[in-house]
Amino acid sequence: MNCISLFGPRVIQKISCYFVVARKLSDGCFGGNKGDNGHEFIEEPLKRIWRSSDFDSVLDEKQNVPEYENRPREYFSLRRSFFENAKIHTRRVLEVLQQDGPGFDTKAALDELHIEVSGLLVREVLFKILKQVNYASKMRCAKLGYKFFVWSGQLENYRHTANTYHLMMKIFADCEEFKAMWRLVDEMIEKGYPTTAQTFNILICTCGEAGLAKKVVERFIKSKTFNYRPFKHSYNAILHSLVVVKQYKLIEWVYQQMLADGHCTDILTYNVMMYAKYRLGKLDQFHRLLEEMGRSGFAPDLHTYNILLHVLGKGDKPLAALNLLNHMKEVGLDPSVLHFTTLIDGLSRSGNLDACKYFFDEMIKHECFPDVVCYTVMISGYIVAGELEKAQGVFDEMIPNGQLPNVFTYNAMIRGLCMAGKFEEACSMLKDMESRGCNPNFTVYSTLVSYLRNAGKLAKAHEVITHMVEKGQYTHLLSKFKGYRRC
16 A cells, blocks of 8 residues: 555645645755755765664774673773773884884784784774875875784784774775775675675775776675665665765666666665755756655655755745645654754755744744754854854853854854954954864864954964964864965
8 A cells, every 4th residue: 555645635735745846946946056065964864874773884993892881880990991901002003003114023013012902902003093194194004004904913812803994994095005905805805704885985985987986886786795784685775875975976877777676666765866866956857756756655754854854945945844844743753953954054055044043943942952063053054144143142042052062163153253353252262162172173273264364464373373283283284374384
């Protein structure tokens, strides 16, 4: 039975209405803004499907740590000791690796450390090496990472995991040692490790040209070792992976292969495909997929509604969005803070800040409380519109309401203060974020320095750069500050 019909004719009519509304938004939404802005609110929820699955994360160096709820006090002491020892041993290993060079026996020096090698230690060392990769150090990082990887893999009481293979692959990828990376994949398969979506992700990111990317896809489709839980089949896993790496044209090709192989689409397939068509600007196909999804018996899920709210927001259709939110409640899907944030972001980008404020207040009225991301979206919208006082008002509400500003929130406020010529306040904001334990990223420093220089406040700009250098942050990016000379 068509599952949409279970909700009755009234719901079918409403869903059809939203399909029509989405089609009418072509000119107002899709045609007006071809940038990437705002799409993270659609991509991130789709990515979370697999973050909550059995897939491992290439950068999760603390994975596989045992749960410790309801454990005795002795357990906490042992656990703390285990982590402390891992940190100390990581530091000692890195000190040895830094001595590598002609005439230095790295393997013998590592053996002389007499340390207990654990999965956590190996991940910590590889992760530290990965973070050090830049243009100048990439050859050395690849060499040191692989030396340690080989040494640790030969020990009797330790065996690499798929996660450590992925970390080493990522080091090779970032160092542009692609042949070495592929050899590692072959070794991984030969030794019986399952290739997962994370393996696929690392490889597809390095492909560059579509021809090579297709070969990677074909290899994974045919691979018997490709572990694609929790998806129904490998095609869905690959489609989902390609969303993560923004390979939208390749998604179309994989979808055609999937249909040719006789696999049926499900709600995840439809969501991924609709989003890909949306990003590619293929509006007729986007709408046809929406209609086909309904005919195939699939009711929109939370991800589908999130995509539609994004469309309605960027198309500046607040009334249609309100109707869609009400419809969600009628069919038993309560809009979350994510849905409101997606909508507010879209409306903000279309310039309708009154509607943004309306939906911001509505979500609170219905006890759906904004998180730091939602606050930041509101603040950014006001800043772009030159409404600094309103942005400051929202910012001032955050902490009393239990939400600490993050680096993106602070960057928006610093930009707004600079735009208004309030440079002293902007510099104070930098100090404030540091005092609250929120470390500025390079974008924050760059924003502040750029506005200070443009205003002719060169000495103050130099102070900000010097402060950044003294903290030991982003020194490898100093060349981006034109004319800066380190004393």
